Amino acid sequence: MSNFITPPSPFGRKSSPFYVCECPKCGCRQAYELGDPDSVVCVGDGEPDAMKTVERIPAVCPKCGAKWKKTHLPDLRVY
Numbered sequence: 001m002s003n004f005i006t007p008p009s010p011f012g013r014k015s016s017p018f019y020v021c022e023c024p025k026c027g028c029r030q031a032y033e034l035g036d037p038d039s040v041v042c043v044g045d046g047e048p049d050a051m052k053t054v055e056r057i058p059a060v061c062p063k064c065g066a067k068w069k070k071t072h073l074p075d076l077r078v079y
Helices: none
Strands: 018-022 029-034 052-054 069-072
Touching: none
Parallel strands: 029 052
Antiparallel strands: 018 029, 018 069
């Protein structure tokens, strides 16, 4: 039974800092990563669908002002 890979334990691991926000009113979508924006070397601000690094996720849509529908993305990076 030593060949089986055990799934990662939820204990002791931080939750993923990745979110996708979608506006139910106008359909605007934006991906966000929680973190320090000053420590990011390369940010894709020129592309509309690029992930943005922010300290806090905005509560409302930047286009129409409606409340976001936030979806938490799992962290699939290998440590």
